[in-house]
Amino acid sequence: MWEQIRANQRKSVVVVLAMALLLGALGFFIGMAFFTAPSHPVYAEYPGHGPRTPQMDFTGGFLGLTIAMAVWFFMTLISYFAGANILLAASGARQIQKEDHPQLFNVVEEMSIAAGLPKMPDVYVMDDMAVNAFATGRDPRHAAVTVTAGLLGKLNRDQLQGVIAHEVGHIYNRDILFMQMLGVMAGSIVIIADTFTRSLWYSGGRRRSGRSSSEGGGGQGQAIMMVIAVVLAILAPILAQIIFLVASRRREYLADAQAAVFTRYPEGLASALEVISRDPVELSSVNRVTAPMYITNPLKGMSVAGLFSTHPPTEERIHILRNMGGNATFAEYQRAAQSVGESGALPVAALVGDKTVPIRGAHPDAVAAQDVRQQTRQVGDMLRAANHFTFVTCSCGVRMKIPPNFTQSQVQCPRCHATLAVPSN
Amino acid sequence: MGGLVGLLVVVVLLVIVVGWLIGIYNGLVRLRNEVKNAWSQIDVQLKRRHDLIPNLIETVKGYMTHERGTLENITKARSMAMSATGVEARGQAEGLLSQALGQLRVAVEAYPDLKANQNFLSLQEELTSTENKVGFSRQSYNDQVMQLNNKIQMFPSNIVAGMFNFQQEKFFEIAAPEEREVPKVSFT
Numbered sequence: 368m369w370e371q372i373r374a375n376q377r378k379s380v381v382v383v384l385a386m387a388l389l390l391g392a393l394g395f396f397i398g399m400a401f402f403t404a405p406s407h408p409v410y411a412e413y414p415g416h417g418p419r420t421p422q423m424d425f426t427g428g429f430l431g432l433t434i435a436m437a438v439w440f441f442m443t444l445i446s447y448f449a450g451a452n453i454l455l456a457a458s459g460a461r462q463i464q465k466e467d468h469p470q471l472f473n474v475v476e477e478m479s480i481a482a483g484l485p486k487m488p489d490v491y492v493m494d495d496m497a498v499n500a501f502a503t504g505r506d507p508r509h510a511a512v513t514v515t516a517g518l519l520g521k522l523n524r525d526q527l528q529g530v531i532a533h534e535v536g537h538i539y540n541r542d543i544l545f546m547q548m549l550g551v552m553a554g555s556i557v558i559i560a561d562t563f564t565r566s567l568w569y570s571g572g573r574r575r576s577g578r579s580s581s582e583g584g585g586g587q588g589q590a591i592m593m594v595i596a597v598v599l600a601i602l603a604p605i606l607a608q609i610i611f612l613v614a615s616r617r618r619e620y621l622a623d624a625q626a627a628v629f630t631r632y633p634e635g636l637a638s639a640l641e642v643i644s645r646d647p648v649e650l651s652s653v654n655r656v657t658a659p660m661y662i663t664n665p666l667k668g669m670s671v672a673g674l675f676s677t678h679p680p681t682e683e684r685i686h687i688l689r690n691m692g693g694n695a696t697f698a699e700y701q702r703a704a705q706s707v708g709e710s711g712a713l714p715v716a717a718l719v720g721d722k723t724v725p726i727r728g729a730h731p732d733a734v735a736a737q738d739v740r741q742q743t744r745q746v747g748d749m750l751r752a753a754n755h756f757t758f759v760t761c762s763c764g765v766r767m768k769i770p771p772n773f774t775q776s777q778v779q780c781p782r783c784h785a786t787l788a789v790p791s792n
Numbered sequence: 793m794g795g796l797v798g799l800l801v802v803v804v805l806l807v808i809v810v811g812w813l814i815g816i817y818n819g820l821v822r823l824r825n826e827v828k829n830a831w832s833q834i835d836v837q838l839k840r841r842h843d844l845i846p847n848l849i850e851t852v853k854g855y856m857t858h859e860r861g862t863l864e865n866i867t868k869a870r871s872m873a874m875s876a877t878g879v880e881a882r883g884q885a886e887g888l889l890s891q892a893l894g895q896l897r898v899a900v901e902a903y904p905d906l907k908a909n910q911n912f913l914s915l916q917e918e919l920t921s922t923e924n925k926v927g928f929s930r931q932s933y934n935d936q937v938m939q940l941n942n943k944i945q946m947f948p949s950n951i952v953a954g955m956f957n958f959q960q961e962k963f964f965e966i967a968a969p970e971e972r973e974v975p976k977v978s979f980t
Binding site: 469470473474476477478480481483524629 | 924
């Protein structure tokens with residue numbers, strides 16, 4: 368299994384280099400355009416660099432490059448040490464323990480045994496009725512898996528296992544760190560390009576008045592630099608996003624294949640994806656930055672297939688998983704992917720040294736008809752317990768959920784109108 | 793002068809060969825430790841399964857009045873599994889236990905009251921999960937064993953393995969009859 372990680376790492380280096388090049392070029396040309404501009408106020412601080420020889424002077428370019436690198440460096444530092452916490456906080460997820468939801472906890476533990484992770488990831492639940500999940504953490508020792516309450520309510524054990532296996536696959540491949548780093552680079556590019564175009568907008572007036580007094584002092588080189596910078600400022604964010612998304616989609620296929628290998632039951636993930644894609648509820652706390660973290664694209668409205676989606680089309684992922692024969696291996700996943708026309712789903716090195724691993728049968732509990740309402744109610748109670756709700760059961764059978772900010776000492780039962788004491792805690 | 797160069801060449805070659813042998817030896821030791829570690833992981837999960845069973849029987853007993861034989865089978869298989877030693881014998885005994893538990897699973901279908909019992913449901917979840925964990929840790933144990941055995945058999949690491957008497961390990965197979973013969977359930 369180490370092989371495919373190494374193959375991934377080689378590819379990752381290329382992708383990161385491409386992104387870095389883009390970032391560097393953007394910084395350089397903006398610097399060239401800005402700091403050698405004859406009329407720009409900043410220029411006054413650099414009187415030594417004459418406007419009459421702008422094509423020879425790269426100081427501005429290197430200054431821009433330095434600023435771009437500094438922005439990127441600080442954002443990377445923050446995301447490395449606090450990225451996971453920021454994401455978890457932004458999603459409003461809450462950490463749970465085994466007694467809160469034994470099944471979820473067990474499934475996460477099973478999958479970390481199957482993957483041979485050094486430490487079981489922390490488990491978080493998001494109070495959201497949409498069906499989705501994501502993984503965070505910079506390496507397998509600092510990882511967490513987050514699922515939504517909706518997912519817990521609507522999936523059976525096998526489906527849950529498939530989803531968790533996919534997320535553990537991301538942790539195992541260290542996709543999270545990579546996507547986070549790449550995301551930060553793309554973010555830096557967007558920030559720099561945005562700042563540039565805006566400052567251009569505001570300094571436009573001053574620029575024109577300056578030009579009239581110093582009669583084209585910048586020269587042609589100056590104008591060319593400005594044109595390149597503007598073009599880059601428009602194109603770089605788009606390019607960065609495309610690079611980011613292509614990398615993100617490849618990793619989804621690998622995590623799917625890994626889920627099949629870990630669980631030895633591709634149908635679990637396939638049917639879970641089906642439930643997720645059919646579910647109409649959209650995640651409430653999500654944006655374009657966090658979208659690639661989830662198991663399927665949470666922004667349902669933007670599910671335009673092709674270059675700009677964070678995930679491969681869900682139908683295709685289901686189709687590949689269902690096309691796997693009786694063998695839970697990477698080679699079989701690749702064969703199934705080819706049969707639906709996706710040839711490069713997995714890195715070649717992943718396919719070395721595969722053996723036969725029979726696919727298991729469905730879990731007996733999963734076959735039995737599941738009670739979605741009952742399951743959803745249990746999840747709701749779990750979340751309320753985590754949010755320090757108090758439960759009061761009336762003699763007529765009604766169970767009341769008392770929020771933590773409820774101050775009165777008594778409550779009336781809505782059915783039999785009996786007055787009950789609220790235990791203080 | 794020529795003698796000195798020759799000596800130097802011999803020394804360098806010797807250092808390279810010894811370093812290479814040390815590398816192979818360390819690799820073998822690491823694999824052997826990983827196998828041991830994986831085995832202890834299986835051991836933990838099997839023990840957990842054994843610990844769950846008395847609790848399960850206690851919960852189920854009151855409901856399943858007609859399944860005395862099934863419950864006795866489980867108790868018997870459990871004590872056999874607990875006393876078994878050696879990889880192969882344990883695999884067989886655990887297989888029998890799995891089979892007995894499988895019978896219980898089928899029998900439970902006839903007792904709707906039991907299936908609604910909260911205590912039973914949480915026990916069932918624990919049992920399912922423990923069985924899965926046994927399966928997954930067995931998988932990773934067998935992967936490690938295969939790597940170790942390959943190293944012991946293949947040239948040139950087989951020379952080092954022979955010199956330091958590395959032993960091949962056995963695969964852990966739980967005989968799982970219920971996977972081959974589907975239990976008959978009638979819906980009449």
